[in-house]
Amino acid sequence: MTEKLYNENAYLTAFEARVLSVTEGKGGYLVETDATAFFPEGGGQGADHGTLGGFSVLDVQEREGKILHLLDGAPTVGETLHGEVDFSLRFERMQCHTGEHIVSGILHRLYGAENVGFHLGDIVTLDIDTVVDRAMLDRVEDLANEAVFKNIPVEITYPAPEELASMTYRAKLDLTENVRIVTIEGVDACACCAPHVARTGEIGLIKILEFEKHRGGTRIWMQAGARALLDYREKYRNIAAIGAALSVKQHESAEAVERLLDANAQLEYEFKQHRLRAAAARADGLGTTEGSLAVFLEEDASYDELRALCLAARDRVGGVTAALSKNGASYRYVMSSAHFAIEERLSLIHRALMGRGGGRGGIVQGTLGASEEEIRSYFSKL
Numbered sequence: 001m002t003e004k005l006y007n008e009n010a011y012l013t014a015f016e017a018r019v020l021s022v023t024e025g026k027g028g029y030l031v032e033t034d035a036t037a038f039f040p041e042g043g044g045q046g047a048d049h050g051t052l053g054g055f056s057v058l059d060v061q062e063r064e065g066k067i068l069h070l071l072d073g074a075p076t077v078g079e080t081l082h083g084e085v086d087f088s089l090r091f092e093r094m095q096c097h098t099g100e101h102i103v104s105g106i107l108h109r110l111y112g113a114e115n116v117g118f119h120l121g122d123i124v125t126l127d128i129d130t131v132v133d134r135a136m137l138d139r140v141e142d143l144a145n146e147a148v149f150k151n152i153p154v155e156i157t158y159p160a161p162e163e164l165a166s167m168t169y170r171a172k173l174d175l176t177e178n179v180r181i182v183t184i185e186g187v188d189a190c191a192c193c194a195p196h197v198a199r200t201g202e203i204g205l206i207k208i209l210e211f212e213k214h215r216g217g218t219r220i221w222m223q224a225g226a227r228a229l230l231d232y233r234e235k236y237r238n239i240a241a242i243g244a245a246l247s248v249k250q251h252e253s254a255e256a257v258e259r260l261l262d263a264n265a266q267l268e269y270e271f272k273q274h275r276l277r278a279a280a281a282r283a284d285g286l287g288t289t290e291g292s293l294a295v296f297l298e299e300d301a302s303y304d305e306l307r308a309l310c311l312a313a314r315d316r317v318g319g320v321t322a323a324l325s326k327n328g329a330s331y332r333y334v335m336s337s338a339h340f341a342i343e344e345r346l347s348l349i350h351r352a353l354m355g356r357g358g359g360r361g362g363i364v365q366g367t368l369g370a371s372e373e374e375i376r377s378y379f380s381k382l
């Protein structure tokens with residue numbers, strides 16, 4: 001068994017330990033020591049980083065009470081190593097982790113919610129078995145930060161089994177022996193083996209971010225401590241830039257963006273109508289044709305524009321009216337005739353001009369693979 005120094009002191013970052021075994025592992029060497037301050041991956045939290053005997057600690061895993069460090073080099077069995085934990089990462093996690101206890105404890109007390117999932121990555125994700133809304137989470141956030149401001153001690157105890165039986169605490173596993181209870185008086189009591197801050201004031205800030213319905217309950221994203229500050233800084237810069245760009249006060253940015261999107265949608269609609277009218281107006285200059293007619297609009301004209309032109313022109317055309325526009329390697333077309341059902345002649349036209357498409361009600365649309373020259377020549381003889 002490795003002595004878990006982090007259990008007694010979450011702030012211990014430098015230690016000495018003797019090497020008990022070294023085996024080759026995936027991407028390095030698995031080193032077991034008689035003691036460690038490195039917290040292994042577990043319970044939704046990643047392993048600590050740092051150095052051990054001058055080697056980089058790439059990963060830390062617990063196997064049947066033994067803590068195995070994955071190092072990028074091999075020390076000698078029996079040798080004493082100096083270990084140093086990357087405390088900035090560890091402390092950020094301690095802030096987030098303890099913040100999650102507070103939020104889960106309050107969710108439990110206010111709404112009877114059970115925590116059914118936890119992940120501490122760049123962001124804290126927690127799942128509860130209860131459906132909550134924004135107003136409920138605002139209340140939780142207020143109380144959670146109140147608990148931070150009160151700077152309540154975070155106490156670690158190992159109650160005897162009989163004492164444990166009479167206690168109320170949150171737990172994921174049904175253990176009775178050697179259970180590590182983390183108590184934040186008046187806020188939460190929870191069985192947990194991870195490192196926590198000593199007093200809630202060290203968390204600084206707890207911010208609930210997003211939430212969504214998840215498996216009959218709710219998934220909640222939150223930040224705490226230094227990460228909450230970074231999150232605020234980034235969001236502040238964003239919202240300040242949006243406010244400045246739109247010449248509105250920051251708290252009116254969302255509304256201003258909505259107005260901008262509405263105005264943009266209106267402009268798009270008007271532009272589209274304008275293009276349709278312009279396409280139809282092209283028909284006026286075409287005069288009358290006894291045979292068929294192929295009219296080319298500018299590149300990437302929409303099917304709606306081609307249709308507008310085709311319908312405006314077809315009464316003055318004796319044969320087939322085709323409106324076309326280059327689109328990539330082929331031509332989009334819309335075809336119609338005022339005098340016969342175009343559908344009946346379509347397969348013939350497709351065969352001649354490498355076409356595909358279809359339609360009904362006397363109007364067809366699709367693509368032609370032939371060149372402009374081939375298309376013009378075909379329709380002049382049709």
Ligand SMILES: [Zn+2]
Nearest residue numbers: 097192193194
């Ligand atoms: Zn914990």
